[in-house]
Amino acid sequence: MKRITGILLIAISAASFGTLAIFGRYAYADGMDTFTVLFLRFTISASIMTFILLLRKEPFPRGRILAQLIGMGALGYVGQSFMYLTAINYASAGLVALLLYLYPMFVFILSVIVLREKVTWIKILAIIIALIGTASPLTPQAVN
DSSP: OHHHHHHHHHHHHHHHHHTHHHHHHHHHHTTOOHHHHHHHHHHHHHHHHHHHHHHTTOOOOOHHHHHHHHIIIIIIIHHHHHHHHHHTTTSOHHHHHHHHTTHHHHHHHHHHHTSOOOOOHHHHHHHHHHHGGGGSOOOHHHHO
């Protein structure tokens, strides 16, 4: 049962993240700005997470763990979300998503150039597998 619940939660998470650009466009069309969209998004998610913690009677994080979570969330994820939602103002949602999911290739290229990591067949195979999802044919209508 836990495995099915985990798979279901992963699918819901992926579908929710996949619709972020669509809902962002609707929010912008209704006059919202990026800060308002992010404030609402994170307030709603924090409320749901707090409710789940209380429901499960789990302790709230404290100390170093709390500081790490705040750092990852406030700096890392909020920063990434801000840039993503800002980017859909300047380019199509499909193009922005495509660029986002090309990051394994960018990390690979930069690790070879900057860190002087060796190119191996395993790494090349991993990049090919990671990029298969971005290789779907794009028609001019899908890009706009």
